[in-house]
Amino acid sequence: MSRGVWVRFILVLGLLAGCAALAVNVKPNLGLDLRGGAQFVFEAEGTEQTPATAENVDKTLEVLRGRVDALGVAESTLVRQGENRILVELPGVTNDEEAQEAEERIGTTAKLTIHEVIATAQPDAEPSKNKNLVLPSDQGDTLEIGPTVIQGEEISGASAVQREQSVEWVVAIDFNGPGGSTWADITGEAACNPSGDPKRRIAIVLDNEIISSPEVNTDVGCDVGIRGGSTDITGNFTSEESKDLAALIEGGALPLELRAISDRLVGPSLGAAAIDASIEAGIIGLILTGLFIVIVYRLVGLMATVALASYALLAYAMLVGLGSTLTLPGLAGFVLAIGMAIDANVLVFERAREEYQAYPSAGLRRALMVGFNKAWTAIIDSNVTTLLAAGLLFFLGSGPIKGFGVTLSIGVIASMISALIIARVLCDLAVSNKGVARRPAISGLSDIGKVRTWLDRKDPDIMKNRGRWLAVSGAATVFAIAGIAIQGLNLGVEFTGGRQLDYSVTNQDMDVEQARAAVSDAGFSEAVVQTADDPADFTVRTGEISNEEEQRIEDELAVVGGEVEKIDDQQIGASLGEELRNNALIAFGVAFLAQLLYLAFRFKWTFGVSAVIAMAHDVLIVVGVFAWLEKPIDGIFLAAAMTIIGLSVNDTVVVFDRVRERWFGSRPEDDFRSLANKAAVETVPRTVNTGLGTMFILAALAILGGDSLRDFSIALLIGLIVGTYSSIFTATPLVTYFHEKWPMSRVKKEKVERAPEDSGAVV
Numbered sequence: 001m002s003r004g005v006w007v008r009f010i011l012v013l014g015l016l017a018g019c020a021a022l023a024v025n026v027k028p029n030l031g032l033d034l035r036g037g038a039q040f041v042f043e044a045e046g047t048e049q050t051p052a053t054a055e056n057v058d059k060t061l062e063v064l065r066g067r068v069d070a071l072g073v074a075e076s077t078l079v080r081q082g083e084n085r086i087l088v089e090l091p092g093v094t095n096d097e098e099a100q101e102a103e104e105r106i107g108t109t110a111k112l113t114i115h116e117v118i119a120t121a122q123p124d125a126e127p128s129k130n131k132n133l134v135l136p137s138d139q140g141d142t143l144e145i146g147p148t149v150i151q152g153e154e155i156s157g158a159s160a161v162q163r164e165q166s167v168e169w170v171v172a173i174d175f176n177g178p179g180g181s182t183w184a185d186i187t188g189e190a191a192c193n194p195s196g197d198p199k200r201r202i203a204i205v206l207d208n209e210i211i212s213s214p215e216v217n218t219d220v221g222c223d224v225g226i227r228g229g230s231t232d233i234t235g236n237f238t239s240e241e242s243k244d245l246a247a248l249i250e251g252g253a254l255p256l257e258l259r260a261i262s263d264r265l266v267g268p269s270l271g272a273a274a275i276d277a278s279i280e281a282g283i284i285g286l287i288l289t290g291l292f293i294v295i296v297y298r299l300v301g302l303m304a305t306v307a308l309a310s311y312a313l314l315a316y317a318m319l320v321g322l323g324s325t326l327t328l329p330g331l332a333g334f335v336l337a338i339g340m341a342i343d344a345n346v347l348v349f350e351r352a353r354e355e356y357q358a359y360p361s362a363g364l365r366r367a368l369m370v371g372f373n374k375a376w377t378a379i380i381d382s383n384v385t386t387l388l389a390a391g392l393l394f395f396l397g398s399g400p401i402k403g404f405g406v407t408l409s410i411g412v413i414a415s416m417i418s419a420l421i422i423a424r425v426l427c428d429l430a431v432s433n434k435g436v437a438r439r440p441a442i443s444g445l446s447d448i449g450k451v452r453t454w455l456d457r458k459d460p461d462i463m464k465n466r467g468r469w470l471a472v473s474g475a476a477t478v479f480a481i482a483g484i485a486i487q488g489l490n491l492g493v494e495f496t497g498g499r500q501l502d503y504s505v506t507n508q509d510m511d512v513e514q515a516r517a518a519v520s521d522a523g524f525s526e527a528v529v530q531t532a533d534d535p536a537d538f539t540v541r542t543g544e545i546s547n548e549e550e551q552r553i554e555d556e557l558a559v560v561g562g563e564v565e566k567i568d569d570q571q572i573g574a575s576l577g578e579e580l581r582n583n584a585l586i587a588f589g590v591a592f593l594a595q596l597l598y599l600a601f602r603f604k605w606t607f608g609v610s611a612v613i614a615m616a617h618d619v620l621i622v623v624g625v626f627a628w629l630e631k632p633i634d635g636i637f638l639a640a641a642m643t644i645i646g647l648s649v650n651d652t653v654v655v656f657d658r659v660r661e662r663w664f665g666s667r668p669e670d671d672f673r674s675l676a677n678k679a680a681v682e683t684v685p686r687t688v689n690t691g692l693g694t695m696f697i698l699a700a701l702a703i704l705g706g707d708s709l710r711d712f713s714i715a716l717l718i719g720l721i722v723g724t725y726s727s728i729f730t731a732t733p734l735v736t737y738f739h740e741k742w743p744m745s746r747v748k749k750e751k752v753e754r755a756p757e758d759s760g761a762v763v
Contacts, residue, residue, distance in 0.1 A: 480624020492634025
């Protein structure tokens with residue numbers, strides 16, 4: 001065995017040890033559904049110029065959402081309550097001191113303005129002109145400042161930075177076009193005054209308080225000013241203060257002033273039983289997936305299972321290291337991603353089986369290395385397309401869309417490290433054993449498997465009936481659209497809004513699980529039920545319901561809670577409001593376009609169009625099935641839909657990669673349709689094994705995971721089945737039709753052979 005293999009093995013152990021240390025020592029941020037947090041209610045106060053209408057309150061809510069995101073509070077809840085109130089829930093805030101600090105940081109008006117300094121003044125002096133202001137400065141004196149010359153709207157960005165030449169934290173702000181020109185003008189005028197003159201200073205004011213009043217440097221020319229469209233706000237800030245100030249400026253000024261009228265701590269929105277059931281289901285699913293891989297691929301399957309366990313450690317360490325928020329759908333997504341991570345290993349093993357069958361005398365290690373080399377392009381292409389989508393969801397989306405982009409990126413990166421580095425080193429060590437070399441059947445690579453043997457014997461011509469397959473896909477899409485049009489979409493409370501009801505019961509021993517059961521017995525199993533400050537206080541959030549239905553909830557609570565008092569009853573808006581939905585649709589659209597362009601670059605534009613059509617077909621069918629079944633379309637379903645896109649493009653790219661390989665290595669007389677058919681048939685074992693491995697986890701979550709994850713799992717099961725079908729029976733036939741009109745040229749490539757001892761792994 002080569003020394004390089006052992007070096008890579010030791011480096012892998014070091015990587016895992018570092019991840020384990022991070023996972024043990026860093027406390028995870030848990031979401032509202034797992035841990036609870038703080039709940040605030042703000043009342044918007046209008047003016048004659050800006051009345052507190054529902055429209056203006058919604059605008060204020062979106063500014064608050066950006067401010068909360070900028071402060072690093074992910075997976076929060078923000079909804080309009082009634083006409084002029086805003087409900088804010090922040091996960092992980094579990095004591096009164098943290099709640100008070102969060103309330104101040106969120107509710108600050110944050111109106112930033114920049115002024116010229118007229119002169120120093122006495123603290124009780126009146127301004128010399130009507131529009132001037134007399135305010136205490138950050139330097140201990142009092143200044144008379146002129147009217148506003150630059151407003152917050154003229155600032156395009158703000159960030160906390162520590163300049164190289166100083167240990168002091170500052171807030172770097174960038175101006176837009178007009179703001180940058182005005183800044184150059186006023187600093188140029190100030191530079192014409194001698195050093196020490198108050199008129200050489202510029203006042204930066206936040207909510208009528210001078211937070212910085214620096215003097216223009218002596219190296220700035222008179223009537224020249226500071227150009228470049230940016231500057232630094234100084235003020236002896238700590239790291240935390242500079243980040244908070246940058247977040248407030250970045251978020252923008254609130255259109256309406258907010259007055260806090262309620263703050264309290266709330267418990268998790270999911271019960272302990274639901275959380276425990278989901279964890280148990282995930283563990284059972286993972287065990288079944290591991291057993292399946294070991295049975296199919298024997299020794300290398302066992303090594304891949306060990307690598308999957310390391311994937312879980314890597315992903316969790318990356319998540320806590322980045323400070324991301326853990327929610328139950330996010331955890332389910334990670335569990336699912338562990339199942340999906342086997343895809344890269346399955347690709348490699350199937351390729352290695354083909355190589356060993358063709359050249360058995362070359363040995364197992366050679367076959368494994370060639371398997372990694374040949375599967376490399378498919379693995380990279382499928383993961384890059386997913387990372388493109390995740391990155392765009394993060395940069396263009398907001399709220400849960402942004403959070404899902406982070407989670408998806410972490411999952412993809414951890415999956416690639418697990419499959420291409422850890423699994424490679426472990427499998428290399430396994431097949432290098434002399435005992436395994438004498439008995440190759442132990443390795444799991446010595447034969448191509450029963451499915452592939454049967455397919456090679458039957459040699460089915462799938463593309464012969466390509467028109468029929470596309471007709472089936474078209475009919476399924478029409479059926480889905482009909483369901484959406486006829487039944488409509490059963491939008492969850494995140495999209496439609498509803499009612500929030502606050503109750504107090506006399507039975508102090510009643511717990512939140514009993515309250516959830518009572519609300520479910522009233523016919524509202526999907527309602528969110530949480531505890532409040534007092535153990536006998538409960539909050540129920542549900543969709544639009546009548547007064548009679550509300551009375552039913554109250555009656556059921558009285559059965560176990562004794563006398564029930566309704567403390568509050570408010571209409572709430574959609575937490576996934578119109579702007580958030582529009583941002584999500586834009587992010588989806590741009591992600592689709594980016595994937596199309598990447599596939600067009602890597603393959604040909606016809607391949608990209610076929611893949612995007614197949615993705616749209618998969619998502620439409622899942623949405624249509626949910627419409628026919630009248631299942632809720634909520635935030636959890638949104639996460640499932642984004643995952644389905646990843647599943648679909650992964651499957652399609654694997655088939656397309658084999659089509660391209662077959663075409664580039666073909667003879668002039670070979671027919672593209674026949675080669676595409678051969679490629680589709682050859683990828684069936686990989687598709688079957690990957691699909692079954694993932695289905696074990698999804699089935700366990702659907703059966704054992706409780707109501708909170710059942711619909712999520714069902715959506716993904718349908719998406720997995722439809723995505724597997726569309727890769728072979730929709731995307732590939734479309735490519736063959738497109739090729740007849742816009743053929744792909746043959747490109748002869750030099751085949752680069754690696755030495756058996758060159759594993760190609762990179763750490």
